[in-house]
Each structure stands twice: as C-alpha cells, then as structure tokens.
C-alpha cells in the first residue's frame with residue numbers, strides 16, 4: 001500500500017466573527033460577554049493523500065480551500081480534528097506571506113530558506129537557481145515592498161519549488177505571473193511531480209486541475225462535497241456552479257450515473273420536458289466486450305446540467321460514409337465524422353448556440369466548436385420546435401478513447417439550457433500507414449533536411 005503523505009481526519013475550523021472591531025476588544029476586557037458569532041469555515045473534512053500524488057482542490061470563493069491548506073501547512077490550527085503530514089512542506093499560500101517587506105529579495109530567500117529548515121550552505125548552493133528562476137534582475141537586491149505583485153509571485157514560487165520540498169502546496173498563485181512565467185511554473189511543477197513529491201494544488205482553472213492532478217476534492221460551504229478523478233470532480237463542480245446560478249442547487253452531490261433524468265427536477269419549466277437519459281442510439285448491437293465496458297463507463301460518468309428550456313435529445317456520430325457509427329464508435333485515424341445533435345425546445349428561446357468538445361481521457365478539450373463560432377446563427381425558437389445540427393470534422397488524434405461533451409445555451413443570456421459531459425465515448429484507431437502519433441493531435445506537415453557536406457581535407 002502507498003505511504004500516506006497527508007492525512008486529514010475530521011478537521012473542522014471555527015472562526016469568530018465580530019459585528020465591529022470594538023466587540024473583539026470587549027471580549028478581552030469583559031470575558032463571558034462576547035458578541036462574537038461562531039462561523040464554521042470547515043466542517044468534518046477527511047481525506048488522505050498518498051505519497052507522490054497530486055491532489056487538486058476546487059471550490060467556489062469562500063468555500064474553505066485556503067483555510068484547509070493553511071491548516072495542512074501548519075499556519076492555522078484546526079478547532080477539532082487532526083492533520084498528519086509526513087515530510088517537509090513548502091507552501092505558496094498567500095502572495096508574499098512569509099516575506100518581510102523591508103528585506104531585499106536576496107535576504108528573503110535566505111530568511112525563507114531557513115524557515116523551511118535549510119542550512120545557510122544549502123541556501124547558498126540553491127540561491128543562483130532561485131534567482132534564475134525568479135528572473136527579476138536587479139530587483140533581487142531591492143526591498144520586496146518595492147516589488148510588483150508579479151515580481152512577488154516570481155520570487156515566492158522560485159523559493160517554494162527550489163527548496164527540495166517533500167510536499168508542495170500551491171494556492172492559485174500561478175494566475176498572477178505573466179504567461180511565460182506561468183508556463184515555466186507548470187513545467188517546474190510537472191518535473192517536481194514526476195520526481196515523486198506530493199502536491200496540493202488549489203485552482204479555479206479546470207484544465208490545470210485536469211492536466212496536473214492525479215485526483216481531486218471539492219469543498220463546498222466548508223464541507224467535503226465530492227472527491228475522485230480530476231475530470232469527474234470538475235464535472236461535479238461545473239454542475240454545481242451552473243445550478244447555483246440557476247437557483248437549482250442541491251444540498252448534496254447527486255448520483256452521477258443512472259439518475260440523470262431526475263437531476264433537474266426543480267426546473268422552473270412551465271411545460272415540463274420529459275425525463276431523459278443523455279441520448280445515445282442503442283439499436284445497433286455492440287461489437288465487443290471492450291465496447292460494452294466503454295459504454296458502461298460512459299453511462300456511469302455522464303453528467304448533465306442546465307435550465308432545461310431546451311433539451312439535447314439526440315447525439316450520434318456518423319462515420320466518413322455518413323452512416324451511424326454505433327453506440328461506442330470505433331473510428332479511423334483522421335476519419336471525417338459527422339456529429340449530429342438533435343434538440344427539442346420546451347420554452348421560447350431568443351436564439352441559441354449549440355457546441356461540442358472532443359475530450360481526452362483526462363477531460364482536456366482537444367477539438368471543439370459551436371454554431372456561433374462557425375457563423376451559423378440560430379434565431380428565435382418557439383416551444384415545440386425541433387432542430388438537428390450537424391458538425392463535420394476530422395479526427396487527427398492519437399490512438400485512444402475520447403469522450404464528447406455537447407451543450408447548448410440561449411443566445412443573449414448565455415445561460416446553459418443543456419450541457420452533457422461524457423455524452424458518448426468513441427475510440428480512434430492508429431493510422432494505417434504505421435506512423436506513430438506522439439502528440440495529442442497530428443498535423444499534416446512538410447519536412448526537409450539540408451545536409452551540408454564537410455569540406456574534403458587533402459592531406
């Protein structure tokens with residue numbers, strides 16, 4: 001069994017909230033007459049992170065993520081519960097926390113290094129690498145109070161990732177630096193993850209969570225809402241966010257497999273749309289056991305959200321001959337396919353936009369578009385109308401299995417009426433030329449070589 005790097009057991013955190021600052025003083029002077037209100041920022045959170053794993057933490061603003069990370073990093077104590085950490089933690093929690101504003105960047109590197117348990121010699125050995133990574137030039141010898149927020153994060157990140165931590169905790173800090181720096185951070189974090197360190201990564205960036213993390217948790221209103229694969233947690237997160245926007249939020253996460261029809265029962269629709277599964281054409285017999293497995297797993301992971309003013313009632317892939325490709329299509333490399341989306345309107349719409357993504361196993365969006373971007377405008381729609389939309393595109397993809405996300409939103413409000421993740425899974429076969437595809441997508445390309453002959457040496 002994997003060694004556990006972080007164990008969080010039944011952790012809760014209660015803050016006191018005072019109506020005004022004087023109330024805090026009154027509490028000290030007149031104990032027993034406190035006007036403070038208790039606020040539980042975290043309630044009964046438990047999870048474990050095995051050594052070497054990268055755990056993504058997602059949740060809306062104020063859900064308790066920073067509080068949780070600060071408790072794990074040891075800068076806050078839990079009110080109840082326990083945290084056990086095996087290894088040295090380097091945390092990038094709040095911008096500039098741990099930096100003394102009067103010290104120069106150089107002095108802060110040494111100050112922080114010592115706080116993290118490194119010897120003077122160890123920091124001296126690492127200093128050049130830290131300064132190179134931060135890349136803030138002469139500012140390294142200026143007081144950090146003169147830094148821009150970008151410089152701050154550069155130095156903080158450079159220190160955090162170069163002190164040989166066993167556990168790295170990163171809270172959203174990557175969003176502050178410029179794009180070049182963000183890329184450098186991601187590369188460095190990947191290298192650290194591959195070297196076997198344990199990472200906790202808080203971000204609102206779904207694709208960063210999906211690409212960087214091996215698993216994820218979602219905190220909502222201070223409670224553990226869901227946990228699992230990054231892709232599934234992001235799907236649950238997006239579903240909750242949409243439902244909260246539409247005032248449809250459930251108190252608890254819903255089952256994600258067979259309960260799709262009932263997951264929007266509170267919809268304000270006047271003419272109630274039928275309870276539907278995400279539509280797959282089921283009449284064609286499945287071809288093999290692996291196909292059956294793929295279908296079962298699709299069904300388990302499919303997730304649906306939206307206000308149901310219109311519903312996607314048909315999703316089919318057609319092969320290069322425009323023939324139905326089956327429930328779990330197996331398609332050729334670069335095959336031209338047609339995605340057919342059938343829509344039924346249940347309440348009037350001020351026009352709509354329908355789109356799709358082809359996602360890889362981690363949920364990264366590889367191909368996608370929508371009717372608006374393709375210059376196809378769909379005008380006002382009345383209840384009862386039905387539409388069939390076709391996207392035709394090629395699949396220049398690496399061999400493997402992919403899923404389709406299909407969605408529609410109302411034109412002017414941009415409110416989603418139906419969004420189905422993992423609506424359908426399909427396989428892409430290797431190219432029959434024998435060419436090996438290493439990247440996610442293969443582009444046709446021209447290659448040439450100019451070989452310069454070495455001058456003939458006459459002896």
Ligand SMILES: Nc1ncnc2c1ncn2[C@@H]1O[C@H](COP(=O)(O)OP(=O)(O)OP(=O)(O)O)[C@@H](O)[C@H]1O
Nearest residue numbers: 015016017041059060061062063064065066067068
């Ligand atoms: N020191 C504190 N005293 C009182 N309440 C606090 C304190 N720190 C945090 N809170 C409250 O606890 C809740 C959780 O805050 P936290 O910063 O952990 O959320 P978050 O998920 O990290 O949010 P964000 O994504 O905006 O950073 C919030 O309602 C916040 O106001």
